[in-house]
Amino acid sequence: MMETIYTAGLYCRLSKEDKIYGESMSIDTQRKKLADYATTNNITVCDVYIDDGLSGVTFSRPSFERMMADVDCGKLNCVIVKDLSRLGRDDSKANYYYEDVFIRDDIRFIAIDDNVDTLRGYENIVPFMNMFNAMYPRDISKKTRSAFRTKAQHGEFLGSKAPFGYYKDPNDKHKLIVDEEAATVVREIFELAIQGHGYNKIARILRDRKILNPSAYTNQTMPCHYKSEYWRDSPHDWHVTSLKVILENEVYLGHMVQSKRRKVSHKSDKIVKNPKEQWIKVENTHEPIISQEVWDLAHKVLSARKRDNNAGTSQMFAGLLKCADCGNAITYTCKKNYGSFSCSLYRVKGKDYCTIHYISYNDLYNIVFSEIQRHIKTLKKSETKLYNAALSFNKSKKNRETKAFMEQLSKYNKRISDLDVIIKRLYEDSVLSNISSDRFYALSKDYEAEQLQLKSQVDDINAKLAEYDKAESDARSFVELIRKYIDIKELNAKILNELIDKIVIGNKYIDENGEKVQDITIYYKFCGNIEY
Structure with missing residues (x-):
């Protein structure tokens, strides 16, 4: 063979x-x-x-x-x-x-x-x-x-490449260092969002200015990172998904947020999203690119879900307008290039639920602009007067609400003290065999639970009272905001969202003189509604 x-x-x-x-x-x-x-x-x-x-x-x-x-x-x-x-x-x-x-x-x-x-x-x-x-x-x-989880819990960066705006520390790949060139683009993206531009508009602005998108920029600084050459065909094309990743990434606040995704198993390359409660967040791990104030302002504007009108411009009042009667949003419509606002509840459910609260875009713009200019004039004439007006609202609000809080605080503290006495007596009765052990544990458990809840409520009230002590610093902050825009020539979404918390729109009515009037109340950041 x-x-x-x-x-x-x-x-x-x-x-x-x-x-x-x-x-x-x-x-x-x-x-x-x-x-x-x-x-x-x-x-x-x-x-x-x-x-x-x-x-x-x-x-x-x-x-x-x-x-x-x-x-x-x-x-x-x-x-x-x-x-x-x-x-x-x-x-x-x-x-x-x-x-x-x-x-x-x-x-x-x-x-x-x-x-x-x-x-x-x-x-x-x-x-x-x-x-x-x-x-x-x-x-x-x-x-x-x-x-990996241990490293993430210690705030160490675990990604294969740094987020756009950062690069890995050459001496420690788990640390991030600001890449100033890319960070400038990140800051501009947040600024454009604050100005009221939507994702598509921001993408167009960046593309028109020939700014490299994250993939193209990474390949410029790390030529071997991407094997694909597709990015070379359109290095300035920005996509909505890329902008969302940047605008929603807390890494730019200096925080490390990881474990957002995971592999289904060691046998599969399929990646699934983790629920938010499973994310690992460690704050202040590296230098931030934007401030918390900028983050909050950008997200406030974005959360309004504004849409471009027929003229292709953004509606700057989005998210700021509230109905004086039902509290729902006052929303925008545009017909034949004529913009106006009305109560969203009225528009959806009709007059049985609320009234129209109609106001034209131009009227609202002029009212708000003139009010802001009024504060600017006051500042120019007398900074003290503007400061006192802002302080007056905070103090009146504090005086109104502090009295109610103090009454609650006294009531809760008295009950907490009473419960201490009750629990002590129950213990003595238990020791003296006046009540059974089971009865003692059942009663004391209920009283202790009530006491714990009351202490939590006391902590909440004390926290609110502590906020009221910021009245003077809040008044100064408002004055500085007005000073920042002392030379404004027109309004935009950024200015409105920095200055204003909300604008409450009342319904039109006939006053005692037979004239049609409408109450428009502006609540400013730091100080609420200001009256001289």
């Missing part, structure tokens, strides 16, 4: 995890071991197939697939690996290749360290060995997730 001549492919694999945990020898050592075995056993080596840095969980590996293609076309009739785990760590697929490919098609398969050779036929131990090999990546996956 003629002896079979074996032409072998030597397959070497080493995953990133193997390198980290030292579970397998290097590629070079594997190759030498396989070559020595082939020489000793008179097996001809056709080619060496190497997958370096690739997990055994997947069998979609370039060199493995090339080797199996050579098996299929008859170029190889033998495959040699160091051990079964080098073939792969998915037991179902490893068993498939062992049983349904190598044994069925009479391809000699040798795993040197596991003493497996199909020349001896099927070996029952192999499926069990494959099962144990499959447990290894599960364990490594758990260890890796745990290590």
